[in-house]
Amino acid sequence: MAGLSMLWSARSIAVVGASGRAGSLGRLPVEYLLRYGYSGQILPINPTATEICGLRAYPSLAAAGPVDLALIMVGADKAVAAVAECAAHGVPVAILGASGFAEAGAPELQEQLLAARGGTRILGPNCIGAATLATGLVASFSPWFAGAATTLRADTNPLAGSEVVPGRAIVQGRHTNIRSRTAVALVSQSGALGFGAASLAVDRGLPLGWVVTTGNEADVTALEVLTELAAEPDCVGLLGYVESLRDGSALRRLASRGKPVALLVAGRSAAGRRAAASHTGALAGDDRVVDAALRQLGITRVADLDDLLDAGEAFAASARRTRSRPRSGRSRVADYAEPRSAGVVDTEEPPRVGPVRVAVVTTSGGSGILAADAVEAAGLVLAELAGDTREALAEIVPVFGSTENPIDVTASVMRDRTLVERCLSAVDRDPGVDAVVLCFCVLTGDDVTGIVDALRQVTKPVVVARTGAEHLAPAATAMLRALGVASFPTPARAVRALAATLRQAASTTIDADTAPEADGGTEPITDEWRLKEALRAAGVPVPRGRFLDSPADFDFERAVLKAVAPGLVHKTEAGGVILNVTKENVAEAFRKIATIGRVWAEEQVGGGVEVLVGISPSPLGRVLTIGAGGTLAELLDDVAIRLLPADPATMLEELKIARLLDGYRGKPALDTSALLDVVAGLVALTARWPADIAVELNPVLVRERGAVVLDAAAVREV
């Protein structure tokens, strides 16, 4: 996989199909590499030309000598031969821009590419290549690089130059950026969208270091590139646009790298999923499983491109602060994503259980309310301030402000810089505060220095919402960025970006090697009665049952009779289930069931609340589902979903029926502990079953004492 890093560290690039003709696609990459000052070898490959854009051209890769990276600019018809040439020449990575493969209904041509690739990794086809902004390694034909005003110039270049002392940023209008070696990376399955977003990122001054587009992903996937980029020491955050998430192991590997990740996963809606399927040829997985998986792995899922770039700002800022302060507030938020399943964190203190507690400090009441709304929407909570803190604030905040969180210090506080500093200091000291959101409206140039000075003292994670035109304080963004504080035009965007950085803090517990994969070592059991016997053997309560050879064998007070026959799946529809069988009516019931199959009798159990417990396959790994069961299952659509391994106790807390389990309307609480034992038993029983088996226990009857599995089914999903 190391070869993939040639996408950003190649010292020689061959442009296969390079052309000298003005306006031709084959000329663009050569022009771009020259224009943006790529310092490695540029090797135009053209069967007839001897010179292209002033560079010596070669008739073949063999003639050009060693090649780290090949950018293949020929059409689909000649692509297979070009890839074969790369393979023969030992080129580690080839980028294939041509369209006309799987996305055009020609999967066989894509298969031929793979067959020809040998040891060469292929990026694409149907992608727009990759670019490393610091070094001018533009292996791409995106029109972005042709723009007259486009610049990857050093003074805006996040990878060039050296660290500046925070607060001493070089300011040069709104595009000006601080100098820093660290940057975030953007990887996009869509080529056009990827470079479009990259151009917006550079436009807003986001320290963007790498852009890679993966197109059809015949070979190399976006997750793989993101994981490889995560290994780059200067890469401090990863942004991805993906249209299908189908590889749970790759996702775990990415999360295990310990770098913050935000993903925009397209196809959230049914309409979008259909569009994505027709675009990529691959059906996207259940969106709720995607949601659950990303939350578990500490990866932020964003709703739009703006949010993706916002997360990048926050990642870059957070890394800068962390580097300048070895002990950040990390330990306090290590439990954000999945409190109870958090394992090892890099602190001696045990992680606090519960959501991150945010203090909002604002000069505008309105911004404070919008921030409070956003805090709740992001799954954070408003911190309850300590008495000390409120007393300290009461000395500073005027009577028409508020010393309650959100803390409305009012614009009048801005007139005295020491007051801003005292406010932030009081909040920062409060042990009940995990992170701070600072909101301003119409911040002007005069105010900026004081705020930067005040923020320098804050030790906890902090973001700024600054609602006002850039030109009112043109230095503010750069100065805050230099300090490691990201700023955003609205409170909600600031809060979401903060949440993205805190979410990652939990992912330190992820270990790719522990990712469980069913190994298929054990044959699955699909007969209901055998499945129940196996559950009983695994310690999971099931009703007492037996086969009846005649009605005389019946020894139940009240029982259910079920037909057992090979291939009989839909028992009820076939008339193969009879309820309320007693000694009085067993003869008649036995006669009916016996016409269908063997007669299985089972103690009839009532009362309690019906719960569904299931394990099912998904592209991202095996999924545990717990939810409302029985006849309510479909109607309520009340389920909690996790990739395995998972902590079922946290899942119960998400359910509406948790209220039934806890004792509803004065009824006694039910035995959730027994329910959790059922879940654990099912997980253990099926741990070594093949990955494509779905098992559903529905209903599991949860009672005041104990829980019992009334029905169980297992099917092989296709």
Next chain:
Amino acid sequence: MAGLSMLWSARSIAVVGASGRAGSLGRLPVEYLLRYGYSGQILPINPTATEICGLRAYPSLAAAGPVDLALIMVGADKAVAAVAECAAHGVPVAILGASGFAEAGAPELQEQLLAARGGTRILGPNCIGAATLATGLVASFSPWFAGAATTLRADTNPLAGSEVVPGRAIVQGRHTNIRSRTAVALVSQSGALGFGAASLAVDRGLPLGWVVTTGNEADVTALEVLTELAAEPDCVGLLGYVESLRDGSALRRLASRGKPVALLVAGRSAAGRRAAASHTGALAGDDRVVDAALRQLGITRVADLDDLLDAGEAFAASARRTRSRPRSGRSRVADYAEPRSAGVVDTEEPPRVGPVRVAVVTTSGGSGILAADAVEAAGLVLAELAGDTREALAEIVPVFGSTENPIDVTASVMRDRTLVERCLSAVDRDPGVDAVVLCFCVLTGDDVTGIVDALRQVTKPVVVARTGAEHLAPAATAMLRALGVASFPTPARAVRALAATLRQAASTTIDADTAPEADGGTEPITDEWRLKEALRAAGVPVPRGRFLDSPADFDFERAVLKAVAPGLVHKTEAGGVILNVTKENVAEAFRKIATIGRVWAEEQVGGGVEVLVGISPSPLGRVLTIGAGGTLAELLDDVAIRLLPADPATMLEELKIARLLDGYRGKPALDTSALLDVVAGLVALTARWPADIAVELNPVLVRERGAVVLDAAAVREV
């Protein structure tokens, strides 16, 4: 109310408490009015100065002569006297910036303001004033106007100059705007946030004409100002930030003006609502009622400030298109907000029932998928293309694109302008398409003219998503804007903005005069049995019931016995309800109930599905609720909510239990028609009851034939 327009049409402005001292707040408005070229009279009022900023100062309003608008810059302690002076002098409107009133725990001081105001309307206190950008009428002390680079200059000024021919916009960098007399207005309860957002709006080139902030709203409310601005002929759209929506009549009046409105209502979350309540002193209403009311009235509710300004862009563009094309696609989308209750629309064709059908045309597959996701999230649907359309597209779109919606024309189509035009033309002709979203990534300058030409032919509502740096096509935004096409950096933002303009198209049916208000003419009935008798009289089925004087009066097969006693509300908890009473056990049941009150016996009815029907008061007017009833009510939280008048049939479609009513798991369909009769009966019965009475029928048992009200309660809500 006409006096309010002095906020933007005043020909003389008095600045009470004006000061010549550099850096003083009282100097700012005088400076601003001078700097931005206000052409009316500026009248500084100061007890001692004779000249301020080169203008003659006056010791009192009386000395200054006629005053259209007074901006009071004195502190809270002197505010009451200043307001009284305005009242005495007959000033129509006074703006009060001072803090220290209701928001500072001094409601009594705010009451004194009102007592002193006489015929003068008060904006504020605790606001930052108002500004009309075209005329330099800056009656505000916002630091925005002090910015060195701040300009309301004519060439970016939406109200100055004359209309340009579409496509011939004067382009002057990214801030340059087209010249037009029409603009949108922004009204904000929060002063700082309002001017912060306004500065962002001007920064992005949004044609913003008016900014008004309302602060504590002691007298004038944001809704009132929005309604007044809607009457301005040049105002083509209204944007509002509000922290409490408590006046349903004012909301209806605003909606009835026929101008598009987008509101950012803060306090969506519980945390935000608490913050808003402590900020404004008024408890915000149930957020779901706010949602329902805005949807009914055709007002777009946005989630953040970005979306608010995006809606403004779309409103401005849509108005421009509508003016240049008398017959827009309006009739096609007139049924968007509330299909069945739509009444009069300005077209001969009957409105089509169903959501707006959107065609997405994209040069990037990724943008298409994101647009499809956004279409579904916004409550629109992807159009199903006609065969003709797909055939026409197949001639243009390359094989690696898609002729299905989202239509991926691929970047290659951009190389031939006639192809873009043919694509859009085919989609525009399709009768199954109501609106078009056009998505580009990395649009460059060369492409813009062709796209503008192609868009000129499109007759249906259209928005553009352009994901790429501004500098790649610096003229694009202005040229599209001149054509009446709004453009946005992401597909999702484009789709949401489109939805905002279409939502308004439905509001033509709103008539403020038909707004129903309970008039209290009839005394409400709160006894259960009397309420049921009244329902029966109104044609609503209730179980047969009677009072029993002795067990011998019992003439039911199976009945419920209920105690009736003055003040007895919680019958069940008091042991005042006994089920399953028959001739066999009636004596015992009678004895028990008789110890509590009079004995009411009622036929016991079973079967069917339990539904809740309720009418309740809200700050916005009386609310009709239909939802899951009985024991499931609280658990499912499955309700549809509308302000009255409402169409109950559309409400049923929103419910999860609609599936139970339609016949669940093979069961027969239930009598929803009878349920609708129950709703109509309840609405009729309570039409003239006082507005603060809540009535709940729960459960209403809906059966295969008929529906019957099993329990009914009415309480006066406080």
